[in-house]
Amino acid sequence: MPKVLLINPPFNINKENYDSSISVGLLSIATYLDSKGIEVKIIDGVRQKNHLDLVKKEIGDCDYAGISVMTTQIPEALKIAWLIRQINPNCKIVWGGPHPSFFVKQTAKHHLVDVLCYGEGEITMYNIVNNDSFSKVKGIAYKQEDEVVINPPQELHDPTKMPLSNWDLVSEEVLNNLYLVPSLTSRGCPHQCTFCINAILKNCWRARTSDQVIADLENIRSKEYFKDKKLRFWDENFFVDIKRAKQVINSMIEKNIIIPWETTVRANYLRDDMIDNDFMAKLKKSGCYLLSFGAESGCPRILKKIKKDIMPEDVILSAQMCLRHNIVPQYSFMAGLPGETKDEVMETLALIDQLVKLSDQVQILGPQAFRPYPGSELYQECLEAGWQEPKTLDRWEETTKNELNYSNIHNFPWLDNPDFIESLEAYVRFGAHSIKSALGSTVKASRFLKLPFILLCQLRWKLKFFGLSWDYKLAKKFITKS
Ligand code: B12
Ligand code: SF4
Numbered sequence: 001m002p003k004v005l006l007i008n009p010p011f012n013i014n015k016e017n018y019d020s021s022i023s024v025g026l027l028s029i030a031t032y033l034d035s036k037g038i039e040v041k042i043i044d045g046v047r048q049k050n051h052l053d054l055v056k057k058e059i060g061d062c063d064y065a066g067i068s069v070m071t072t073q074i075p076e077a078l079k080i081a082w083l084i085r086q087i088n089p090n091c092k093i094v095w096g097g098p099h100p101s102f103f104v105k106q107t108a109k110h111h112l113v114d115v116l117c118y119g120e121g122e123i124t125m126y127n128i129v130n131n132d133s134f135s136k137v138k139g140i141a142y143k144q145e146d147e148v149v150i151n152p153p154q155e156l157h158d159p160t161k162m163p164l165s166n167w168d169l170v171s172e173e174v175l176n177n178l179y180l181v182p183s184l185t186s187r188g189c190p191h192q193c194t195f196c197i198n199a200i201l202k203n204c205w206r207a208r209t210s211d212q213v214i215a216d217l218e219n220i221r222s223k224e225y226f227k228d229k230k231l232r233f234w235d236e237n238f239f240v241d242i243k244r245a246k247q248v249i250n251s252m253i254e255k256n257i258i259i260p261w262e263t264t265v266r267a268n269y270l271r272d273d274m275i276d277n278d279f280m281a282k283l284k285k286s287g288c289y290l291l292s293f294g295a296e297s298g299c300p301r302i303l304k305k306i307k308k309d310i311m312p313e314d315v316i317l318s319a320q321m322c323l324r325h326n327i328v329p330q331y332s333f334m335a336g337l338p339g340e341t342k343d344e345v346m347e348t349l350a351l352i353d354q355l356v357k358l359s360d361q362v363q364i365l366g367p368q369a370f371r372p373y374p375g376s377e378l379y380q381e382c383l384e385a386g387w388q389e390p391k392t393l394d395r396w397e398e399t400t401k402n403e404l405n406y407s408n409i410h411n412f413p414w415l416d417n418p419d420f421i422e423s424l425e426a427y428v429r430f431g432a433h434s435i436k437s438a439l440g441s442t443v444k445a446s447r448f449l450k451l452p453f454i455l456l457c458q459l460r461w462k463l464k465f466f467g468l469s470w471d472y473k474l475a476k477k478f479i480t481k482s
Helices: 024-035 051-059 071-087 098-102 104-108 122-130 172-177 210-221 242-254 277-286 300-305 312-324 342-358 377-384 393-400 418-431 435-439 447-463 470-479
Strands: 003-008 039-044 064-068 092-096 115-117 140-144 147-150 180-183 230-233 261-265 288-296 328-335 363-369
Touching: 003 024, 003 051, 024 039, 024 064, 024 122, 039 051, 051 071, 064 071, 064 122, 071 092, 071 098, 071 393, 092 098, 092 122, 098 104, 104 115, 104 140, 104 147, 115 122, 180 210, 210 242, 242 277, 277 288, 277 312, 288 312, 300 342, 312 328, 312 342, 328 342, 328 418, 342 363, 342 418, 363 418, 418 435, 418 447, 418 470, 435 447, 447 470
Parallel strands: 003 039, 003 064, 064 092, 092 115, 180 230, 230 261, 261 288, 288 328, 328 363
Antiparallel strands: 115 140, 140 147
């Protein structure tokens, strides 16, 4: 029976600033392989301290190593792949996740990539492990006589046919430090936002039944290590089928499965035929403490351009409704899209200002720099503006090495002032909120360093002055891995 090791490489950020969640994608693949009788282990380099030692210990007798890769993980993924090649040259190295799915051919070309899985990995990884020839496996790319062969895509899987997450496959170190327990009740999204991975990869919406969701929650509740932990419905869009969402929430209340939970929702779902006041009250009763919205921009032109199908007014209304029900509204924003003017970015900052003035409870994430992904309409505009995407995996490594969020945005030719766009996230995080909540931010640094930076950010936010971002550059050095 083949042995499989699945690895999540670290991000380019100090370990103490790691998010304490889990790689849901790898857990899902591991659960599926395990349910089919395949021996599988997960090493989470994001959350396990000595991940390289663990790889060294486990890789000797492995047949397949699967590495999950977002663009920011490329430098560490390459290090891990190199180590595997040195210790066990017979082990096949499989790359999967968002970056390989966007950049199939150039990633598959690399000498440290034996097979690449694009799109969802559960069935594809099983088929890779179970076939003696790659030519029969859908959803992969591989090299054949120096040419890259890309097989047809794997069909999207049916979540109702997937087993319950097998938590025994996750290390105790990760389980004990977990901040948010993930429950994945659906996949994909029916909306068409032009910047989003779901729209680009055409991940249509599919869900587990409400009974399956409740079984998952009961399983989570039965685990001692999850006692008193919060939960996140890890879905892209939990509320698409509102009838199902209501069944889940009603069952949670009836069966007294009251767990503090959060999830993602669209601002325009908070309306009479979707999430009305009565349903909001039930969400609260079942344990919902936070709803996370993609607000993206405060500029109507940009919102139309990205096909977000919401307007700034929807965002304000959604915040008011959440606050009425004592649920924390959290909004993520982006900036630096091709064609976006400085005034339009300032409209986003004005909307953020309006939101934080509603209450100190409102949480803002970003604005993060827009990330160009091939296959989207916006990507075409980036190309027309002169964008030259890195053409090899090694070149990607160079442009991501010192970055927190994606790749070096000084390479984005459509940006007149990349420093301004890059520093906004920090200025909002520490300047727009009250000093108290800025101090409570999850970014770990000594108060001695944090406080002066916060005071500067507060002043910048008051004056709306974001030039000469030397303070941001200094702060970034402290949290980026040295
Ligand atoms: C949860 C999440 C996180 C989590 C943790 C993810 C993790 N791996 O540990 C946290 C919050 C830490 C995180 C951080 C970041 N994230 Co993030 N994140 C997500 C999110 C919202 C959901 C991912 C998820 O769990 N999906 C559910 C699982 C089941 O799907 P999955 O992870 O894609 O896995 C499936 C397939 O990809 C594939 N697969 C994945 N790995 C492997 C490996 C093998 C071997 C195989 C065969 C298959 C395979 O099979 C899996 C099962 O079907 C996605 C958005 C999205 N829709 O994907 C963004 C996303 C992955 N994140 C993204 C980014 C950019 C980031 C950040 C850089 C910035 C940010 N703040 O968003 C940081 C990275 C940290 C850093 N500073 O460097 C981008 C990645 C784009 C890219 N080019 O790589 C995404 C796509 C968001 C976006 N639309 O831009 N993220
Ligand atoms: S609603 Fe959210 S998940 Fe759905 S396509 Fe838009 S950004 Fe992506």
